[in-house]
Amino acid sequence: MHDLTRLLPRHFKILDLALAGLAVKDIAQEVGVEPQTVSNVINSPIFQGELARRRQGLNAEVNSQLGSSISEARNLIEQKAKDAVGVHVELMQDSFDPAVRQRSASQILDLAFGKDAKAIAGVKIDNCQINLLLQAVEESRDV
Numbered sequence: 001m002h003d004l005t006r007l008l009p010r011h012f013k014i015l016d017l018a019l020a021g022l023a024v025k026d027i028a029q030e031v032g033v034e035p036q037t038v039s040n041v042i043n044s045p046i047f048q049g050e051l052a053r054r055r056q057g058l059n060a061e062v063n064s065q066l067g068s069s070i071s072e073a074r075n076l077i078e079q080k081a082k083d084a085v086g087v088h089v090e091l092m093q094d095s096f097d098p099a100v101r102q103r104s105a106s107q108i109l110d111l112a113f114g115k116d117a118k119a120i121a122g123v124k125i126d127n128c129q130i131n132l133l134l135q136a137v138e139e140s141r142d143v
Helices: 009-019 024-031 035-043 045-094 098-113 117-121 127-142
Strands: none
Touching: 009 024, 009 035, 009 045, 024 035, 035 045, 045 098, 045 127, 098 127
């Protein structure tokens, strides 16, 4: 086996193909060399070092993109939750039907504390609680 002392343009092509996930046989065919030659190149310490450096860079880039995607998703979810609360607040304020007001209040509590939180806490929603919830929402808007 020959140890590489430097990477040649052909080696960088092998590197790109290896990073793309191609098998040794496929890389050899693409580059126009024998599979054993590709194996020798891939197993050389200088190639392995460059491969590790590039993978680390790719991982950092993927993590960065993933982080921004997660952040964007969180922002979108938060905005949609606020929109949903807004709709339910309007229903509580504008509806004359006590059942609609109660369901809207229940939905707001579910959004804020999770499903079944009311049952665990023993909260029963009546007109007084609806008015208190509306007051709390209004006060939170002023902040």
